[in-house]
Amino acid sequence: xxxxxxxxxxxxxxxTSYVTAIDGKTIELSDTIFYAESGxxxxxxxxxxxxxxxxxxxxxxxxxxxxxxxxxxxxxxxVTTIINWPRRYALMKLHFAAELxxxxxxRELAIDKIGAHISEDKSRIDMLFxxxxxxxxxxxxxxxxxxxxxxxxxxxxxxxxxxxxRYWKIEGFARVPCGGTHLHQTSEVGQVxxxxxxxxxxxERVEITIEPVLVS
Numbered sequence: 001x002x003x004x005x006x007x008x009x010x011x012x013x014x015x016t017s018y019v020t021a022i023d024g025k026t027i028e029l030s031d032t033i034f035y036a037e038s039g040x041x042x043x044x045x046x047x048x049x050x051x052x053x054x055x056x057x058x059x060x061x062x063x064x065x066x067x068x069x070x071x072x073x074x075x076x077x078x079v080t081t082i083i084n085w086p087r088r089y090a091l092m093k094l095h096f097a098a099e100l101x102x103x104x105x106x107r108e109l110a111i112d113k114i115g116a117h118i119s120e121d122k123s124r125i126d127m128l129f130x131x132x133x134x135x136x137x138x139x140x141x142x143x144x145x146x147x148x149x150x151x152x153x154x155x156x157x158x159x160x161x162x163x164x165x166r167y168w169k170i171e172g173f174a175r176v177p178c179g180g181t182h183l184h185q186t187s188e189v190g191q192v193x194x195x196x197x198x199x200x201x202x203x204e205r206v207e208i209t210i211e212p213v214l215v216s
Contacts, residue, residue: 010181049079
């Protein structure tokens, strides 16, 4: 089983670890910082042993990495993983923004979530709901921004180590099951913008974009 360093330190961008399995272009590692798509959050991009990773796939507790070409390294060799940090950080911010929006959607409306996706440009939440939520989003956006601007610490940890079940928590606000990579502080998200779309009858979609935090 690969040790998932991206949970211990989601801000780490480089790691040296051992190759534990090779099958053609597909490999496994002893330890990894390279997140594989799960829960709607897209995979990281980057290299392992200097070779581009074209696919990262999570199967149970294992993660398989497919490389751009067959590697020359062997099982037991040390390799260095480098992830694309701007992409990872964008995914973390948009992921957490979507989590906050979803939490308020559950509080304000009787919705059934039917899908979610987080890319480095925007995130989205799809739900079953019979009404146009455009006007409701104005209030939800204000509430989400208030949590972000409060610069609150975000706790992320295991609820069950054996099954690798994890959660994020903001004290006094919410504790939510989630296995993604999370920010340390809510303020890192920046300025959020919510937009309503209609993907089909009886369905509503919220698209989330962010403006980066300005550093003076």
